Amino acid sequence: MRFMLLFSRQGKLRLQKWYTATAERDKKKMVRELMQVVLARKPKMCSFLEWRDLKIVYKRYASLYFCCAVEEQDNELITLEVIHRFVELLDKYFGSVCELDIIFNFEKAYFILDEFLMGGEIQDTSKKSVLKAIEQADLLQEVSLNLKHKMA
Amino acid sequence: MPAPIRLRELIRTIRTARTQAEEREMIQKECAAIRSSFREEDNTYRCRNVAKLLYMHMLGYPAHFGQLECLKLIASQKFTDKRIGYLGAMLLLDERQDVHLLMTNCIKNDLNHSTQYVQGLALCTLGCMGSSEMCRDLAGEVEKLLKTSNSYLRKKAALCAVHVIRKVPELMEMFLPATKNLLSEKNHGVLHTSVVLLTEMCERSPDMLSHFRKLVPQLVRILKNLIMSGYSPEHDVSGISDPFLQVRILRLLRILGKGDDDSSEAMNDILAQVATNTETSKNVGNAILYETVLTIMDIKSESGLRVLAINILGRFLLNNDKNIRYVALTSLLKTVQTDHNAVQRHRSTIVDCLKDLDVSIKRRAMELSFALVNGNNIRGMMKELLYFLDSCDPDFKADCASGIFLAAEKYAPSKRWHIDTIMRVLTTAGSYVRDDSVPNLIQLITNSVEMHAYTVQRLYKALLDDISQQPLVQVASWCIGEYGDLLVSGQCEEEEPIQVSEDEVLDVLEGLLVSNLSTPVTRGYSLTAIMKLSTRFSSLNRIKKVVSIYGSSIDVELQQRAVEYNALFKKYDHMRPALLERMPIMEKTATNGPSETVQTNGETDSTILDTKHLPSISQPASQANDLLDLLGGNDVVPIIQTTVPTKPASAGGELLDLLGDLSLTGGPTPTPASSVPMSQPPFLLDGLTSQPLFNDIAAVIPPMTAYNKNGLIIEFTFERSNPNPNIAVITIHATNSTEADMTEFVFQAAVPKTFQLQLLSPSSNVVPAFNQGSVTQVIRVLNPQKQQLRMRIKLTYTHKGSPVQDLAEVNNFPPQSWQ
Numbered sequence: 001m002r003f004m005l006l007f008s009r010q011g012k013l014r015l016q017k018w019y020t021a022t023a024e025r026d027k028k029k030m031v032r033e034l035m036q037v038v039l040a041r042k043p044k045m046c047s048f049l050e051w052r053d054l055k056i057v058y059k060r061y062a063s064l065y066f067c068c069a070v071e072e073q074d075n076e077l078i079t080l081e082v083i084h085r086f087v088e089l090l091d092k093y094f095g096s097v098c099e100l101d102i103i104f105n106f107e108k109a110y111f112i113l114d115e116f117l118m119g120g121e122i123q124d125t126s127k128k129s130v131l132k133a134i135e136q137a138d139l140l141q142e143v144s145l146n147l148k149h150k151m152a
Numbered sequence: 153m154p155a156p157i158r159l160r161e162l163i164r165t166i167r168t169a170r171t172q173a174e175e176r177e178m179i180q181k182e183c184a185a186i187r188s189s190f191r192e193e194d195n196t197y198r199c200r201n202v203a204k205l206l207y208m209h210m211l212g213y214p215a216h217f218g219q220l221e222c223l224k225l226i227a228s229q230k231f232t233d234k235r236i237g238y239l240g241a242m243l244l245l246d247e248r249q250d251v252h253l254l255m256t257n258c259i260k261n262d263l264n265h266s267t268q269y270v271q272g273l274a275l276c277t278l279g280c281m282g283s284s285e286m287c288r289d290l291a292g293e294v295e296k297l298l299k300t301s302n303s304y305l306r307k308k309a310a311l312c313a314v315h316v317i318r319k320v321p322e323l324m325e326m327f328l329p330a331t332k333n334l335l336s337e338k339n340h341g342v343l344h345t346s347v348v349l350l351t352e353m354c355e356r357s358p359d360m361l362s363h364f365r366k367l368v369p370q371l372v373r374i375l376k377n378l379i380m381s382g383y384s385p386e387h388d389v390s391g392i393s394d395p396f397l398q399v400r401i402l403r404l405l406r407i408l409g410k411g412d413d414d415s416s417e418a419m420n421d422i423l424a425q426v427a428t429n430t431e432t433s434k435n436v437g438n439a440i441l442y443e444t445v446l447t448i449m450d451i452k453s454e455s456g457l458r459v460l461a462i463n464i465l466g467r468f469l470l471n472n473d474k475n476i477r478y479v480a481l482t483s484l485l486k487t488v489q490t491d492h493n494a495v496q497r498h499r500s501t502i503v504d505c506l507k508d509l510d511v512s513i514k515r516r517a518m519e520l521s522f523a524l525v526n527g528n529n530i531r532g533m534m535k536e537l538l539y540f541l542d543s544c545d546p547d548f549k550a551d552c553a554s555g556i557f558l559a560a561e562k563y564a565p566s567k568r569w570h571i572d573t574i575m576r577v578l579t580t581a582g583s584y585v586r587d588d589s590v591p592n593l594i595q596l597i598t599n600s601v602e603m604h605a606y607t608v609q610r611l612y613k614a615l616l617d618d619i620s621q622q623p624l625v626q627v628a629s630w631c632i633g634e635y636g637d638l639l640v641s642g643q644c645e646e647e648e649p650i651q652v653s654e655d656e657v658l659d660v661l662e663g664l665l666v667s668n669l670s671t672p673v674t675r676g677y678s679l680t681a682i683m684k685l686s687t688r689f690s691s692l693n694r695i696k697k698v699v700s701i702y703g704s705s706i707d708v709e710l711q712q713r714a715v716e717y718n719a720l721f722k723k724y725d726h727m728r729p730a731l732l733e734r735m736p737i738m739e740k741t742a743t744n745g746p747s748e749t750v751q752t753n754g755e756t757d758s759t760i761l762d763t764k765h766l767p768s769i770s771q772p773a774s775q776a777n778d779l780l781d782l783l784g785g786n787d788v789v790p791i792i793q794t795t796v797p798t799k800p801a802s803a804g805g806e807l808l809d810l811l812g813d814l815s816l817t818g819g820p821t822p823t824p825a826s827s828v829p830m831s832q833p834p835f836l837l838d839g840l841t842s843q844p845l846f847n848d849i850a851a852v853i854p855p856m857t858a859y860n861k862n863g864l865i866i867e868f869t870f871e872r873s874n875p876n877p878n879i880a881v882i883t884i885h886a887t888n889s890t891e892a893d894m895t896e897f898v899f900q901a902a903v904p905k906t907f908q909l910q911l912l913s914p915s916s917n918v919v920p921a922f923n924q925g926s927v928t929q930v931i932r933v934l935n936p937q938k939q940q941l942r943m944r945i946k947l948t949y950t951h952k953g954s955p956v957q958d959l960a961e962v963n964n965f966p967p968q969s970w971q
Contacts, residue, residue, distance in 0.1 A: 046474040077439035118279045118311040124341035125396045126386045137269045
């Protein structure tokens with residue numbers, strides 16, 4: 001996987017994870033263009049498209065588009081499952097996740113993503129295992145400190 | 153200083169902004185606050201501030217001033233700080249900036265931290281955005297962690313190693329020992345990431361690939377366990393046990409089995425098992441089947457398995473889920489070359505996909521359909537493809553039209569069918585047809601001799617309907633120009649001949665000239681067509697009038713053509729019939745138009761036709777190699793070996809130079825003076841402007857006999873060029889006093905280095921016996937240094953059945969020819 005984007009129907013970026021070194025300027029351009037292409041797709045169209053030299057796999061969950069760019073040899077169908085797994089993780093963590101959760105807790109969304117994927121590949125195929133790790137890390141964040149500075 | 157506002161508070165505030173300007177204002181205010189907070193080196197709130205900065209960065213605002221702060225957070229002892237610090241590093245830091253290297257030491261420390269979650273953070277950061285330098289420095293640490301018994305860290309180390317290898321492939325060797333017992337792990341996380349690591353290594357190194365082949369049995373076993381084992385809640389997805397791991401193993405098996413008989417054999421059973429047992433009701437099952445099919449097709453599987461794979465794809469094509477259909481079409485496209493017959497069986501389903509609503513599916517179906525067209529199914533397939541061409545999006549039309557032309561060319565069952573198909577494409581998608589199709593079609597039409605009447609009739613009728621599609625109009629006007637006589641004579645056999653008069657035809661062509669819809673290129677075509685009809689029709693006056701009108705056209709191209717055609721009428725009328733004769737059959741050089749460009753004026757038609765006509769024309773340099781051995785010079789002597797030209801033997805007027813070495817049997821579009829064959833050195837052609845070259849300049853130079861042997865006499869006559877006195881124009885006259893003709897006569901000449909030579913086309917290549925006629929040819933010699941003219945000539949011909957070749961030196965040039 002080269003990158004993953006989450007964006008709303010209005011074209012607002014909610015999360016961006018890049019697994020390849022890309023210049024800031026190029027990232028912005030690619031995001032803008034890709035958002036346009038995906039948002040223009042009609043509901044009945046298939047979840048895969050070719051864009052530049054990449055394969056794009058996207059899926060819409062409520063008001064959010066989850067969009068991944070994969071390599072030529074990657075399996076598109078399993079990428080759909082990867083996206084779904086991520087959504088499930090978010091859902092379990094936030095309890096019936098909605099877009100607002102991701103807006104206000106974007107850093108947590110990133111933490112979950114970084115526990116699930118690394119370098120674009122799955123770290124652990126067990127939902128339970130990933131969620132447990134996040135839970136423990138959250139605890140670690142709360143405990144050990146004398147001066148507690150929660151961000152929320 | 154009050155505490156900086158909390159992250160959520162900021163987010164809430166920014167979201168209340170009603171306009172972009174308002175948002176920008178809020179952001180700027182907050183950034184200023186954050187900046188001063190950073191300056192004060194406030195440890196307490198740094199984390200909060202960086203988090204806010206990351207949010208603003210996501211909105212698109214610059215946040216580079218937070219980079220160093222991220223590094224400070226990473227160095228902190230607090231887990232909160234580290235978490236945000238590493239996140240910030242991954243979002244803001246760029247390996248292009250040296251500042252990122254400052255992270256290396258922190259990461260190194262954290263990789264050895266006592267808390268596994270801190271180690272995890274470090275591994276994750278390194279594995280996502282580590283630069284090559286960082287990877288080099290820290291590879292050792294990663295390798296250590298790859299051997300740990302802590303599965304949480306081991307799985308992360310494996311993926312981190314993947315990233316290290318991607319960045320610094322030379323380090324791959326280092327991780328080899330650690331891979332020894334990766335696959336004996338029970339933990340699925342470690343298994344999955346290990347398979348990814350092994351895949352990466354095998355893909356990059358053939359040595360690794362051979363080394364890891366021995367793992368095939370183990371991989372097969374793991375896969376088997378996954379399929380056979382009962383329900384495992386932890387890894388279950390819709391009733392399938394750990395599909396992610398299954399897919400990864402299948403992919404690794406594919407790489408290991410490719411090209412290797414033994415490995416492929418070892419996996420045959422498990423592949424068959426997966427292919428038949430996997431539940432297909434959900435996407436997950438199909439994802440596994442898809443990967444299985446890809447593997448089967450890539451390795452050396454037995455034919456039964458391959459057929460099974462293609463059938464799976466065939467079933468995919470009928471699936472309601474469009475994603476599955478898409479994936480099937482993509483895979484079939486990959487396999488159509490190797491397993492053509494098997495894919496053919498699914499042809500009707502594929503053709504149905506042409507009618508799918510999804511653009512991606514339609515495109516794939518189209519590509520696949522073209523791949524499946526063959527001599528047997530051409531008629532049926534073409535019907536479907538033409539229907540598709542009618543109704544598809546404009547983006548497709550160009551590709552579809554090209555594909556149809558190619559397929560028609562390869563498999564056309566009859567010439568009439570071929571022409572009909574082309575007509576259909578031109579009339580339905582005429583404006584989308586690629587530019588190079590026009591010359592290809594013209595060539596095709598020319599070569600279908602018996603269909604000329606039918607073709608021109610159909611094209612004429614099409615023009616009456618619609619003149620907006622330029623490629624159609626261009627082909628049609630060219631044909632009318634060529635075969636207009638057949639059109640008015642009503643000779644069509646294939647269908648009911650139409651009654652059309654010369655005036656009506658000229659009306660149509662003139663209509664094209666004036667229409668706003670016609671591009672300049674099209675206008676050029678139609679003017680030339682009108683001109684050509686001057687030898688085929690009787691309404692000469694009308695044509696002369698049209699041609700003279702355009703002599704003052706604003707369009708330079710048209711003007712030039714018109715002026716030349718005018719000149720043709722006035723001064724060179726005797727040449728007109730020969731010049732405008734019917735085009736002969738053209739040799740096909742390439743499917744897609746010319747490889748050499750001669751003209752510079754973008755006249756695609758003449759360029760291509762001339763190139764196909766005279767393949768040697770534009771590469772005088774290569775043809776010079778014959779003569780190079782004669783004099784060792786770099787003389788340029790184009791050798792034109794084409795059909796017998798009917799060009800008059802006299803020294804060329806400027807018109808001849810323009811047509812120059814082009815088609816001499818009725819080239820459809822004489823080139824304007826400016827675009828004489830590019831390959832000639834420009835100054836040789838200085839004299840060749842629109843003015844006639846030899847305008848009553850009395851030839852004062854005496855002729856000479858250059859060669860006299862075996863009955864072959866070659867005489868040179870001279871003229872000096874008016875505008876450019878450095879050019880001498882020599883006309884050779886070859887006569888044959890023997891009792892047998894000299895056939896295949898070729899005259900070649902070479903001159904010393906200080907001269908430049910241009911040889912025009914001979915009048916013929918048969919020197920008739922008994923001096924009954926002569927072959928003439930024009931040589932132009934540029935002599936800027938006014939040196940004594942010397943020439944070496946080479947003659948080849950066939951006399952009484954045997955080939956004759958001779959070389960001679962010509963030194964007795966009269967001084968007036970070069971002084």
